[in-house]
Amino acid sequence: MQKRFYLISALILTCLSCSSDDTTSYEPVPQPLSIPQIFSDHIIPPIIPTNNPQTVEGVALGKKLFFDTILSSDGTQACASCHAPQNAFTDNTATSVGIDGVFGTRNAMPLFNLAWNYNERFNWDGTALSLERQAEEPVENPIELHSNWDNVVSRLQAHPEYPELFRLAFKTTTITKELTTKAIAQFERTLISANSKFDNYTLGNATLTAQELNGLDVFLREDKGDCFHCHGNPSNPLWTDNLFHNNGLDATFTDLGLGTVTGDPNDNGKFKSPSLRNLAFTAPYMHDGRFSTLDEVINHYSEGLQNSATIDPLMKQIAQGGVQLTDEDKADLKAFLLTLSDSTFITNPLYQN
């Protein structure tokens, strides 16, 4: 009788203990993203995968990995080699050079506000369907880090610090590719830029000059720049739709962009709209870095459009080359665009090596 009673009591205790934490086991410390007011006021919350929650230890590990050349086969390059903090996490060349001195075909994308990419397609052509998966490819790409994941994992496993850092982040000292990319993605999600002059203007803490205000007008007017349909607006402070468009760069394509990924010819020549934040630090521009200056970019939309079958119907006056802005409007538009740059982002000590 007594034994049965103990058994039942034990059962009840088991049930009761289901919902409580076992205080003896280690858990990483949650570190939710710090969401800027300019975002919480205007847009829906960021996307955090349920199987990769942000933690203090995960972010710290991801940051160490991001800056560590251990990911490259010869130990000469890290993620940060092409995604440098002082360039809003891109570099300053048209395309990026890998460990073997070979240049790729695409401009390195700047990295910020990535958790607000709601459709979760990453890269210029949308190849990667999550930030975690995005981090996989450059490690093995022969014109980037030219490594292979088995070797990288072996090097990390044999490292004096990494097994313990993985234990702290993921409760295991067994290192895998998946955990490595999870940590990098956690760090990348902390790269938040929301402190530009324009952000402060929206929050009532800064004023814009007459030129910058006219530039905003050019940006928003459908009969002038009409930039807002693809590049956001004061109510969408991401300054991108994170979608894919053919913006009239070429009449024929050497790089099919999204079309290569989907196999749909209607997607040929389409590339992701980049955010217009931090343009002051991210030259050169476009998926292939063909434009060295913002003036060249603006001239492209004003007079340089090339027609093709998949050009976006939002592109205007293609027969004339574009929207035909006056010199004054071009200068004002540029002045406005530069108000979207956030110098505190590139100097944020949390993001430095």
Added chain:
Amino acid sequence: MTTAIPMKKILTLTLIILLSFTSCSEDNDDNLSPQSIATFNFTHNWDGTLITNANFNSIEYTNAKGNLLSIERLRYIISDITFTSSTNESIVLDNYNLVDVTNNSGLSYTTEIPTGAYNVSFTFGLDNEDNAENYLDLNSASFNVPDMMGGGYHYMQFDGKFINTSNEEQGFNYHAIRAVDNAGTNPTFPQDTFFSVDLGTITISANTEIEVQMNIAEWFKNPNLWDLNVFNQMLMPNSTAQIMMFDNGQSVFSLGTVSQ
């Protein structure tokens, strides 16, 4: 005095305790009024020929004016679905739904409603009060209208290409918004351009599916014969075009199949 508890009672007690714990997370929210699930399914056609996003991107439609055209992007808002009973009592769903045909999202909208016969209607776009609100999901979808063009949101973005008089493909942006004049710091509004769509009387019983059809060809047809060579782009600050869209929109929606 102590009382011995028989074993059977202990077991019963234990079971009750266990059941109490397991039932903690369940709501026993019995609602005695009969509720039905009404699902609105938004379908699209060109004078009766079904259109999905699989039909996008190729020039295969001819509007009433004779313009050959393609559809590349189509998304629009319906809001304030209203159920009015025979006794003139109305249930208004103070909500909106972004129908995004391009991305196959928002093509269905489900709500609970007491069973009964209702006149069912909805608003195309957003009425002026709703249009002045701040909607985080619509901002995130970049569906805004800039303040200098009246602010608020697009009612519809319908983009495509047509063959122009020079026999070349040219883009069009049939974007419906609140009609605006004097775009700038003090825009004015000549007339409302959201409109109500009356689907007629529908009997709602358990799990009723209601098809709402948009005949896209109607945007170009009636009463204004729409020539894309004249009205193609930069139509947002063009109140004449907006009012023509409003006029043509009246015959765009209709009730399709209703199934129980």
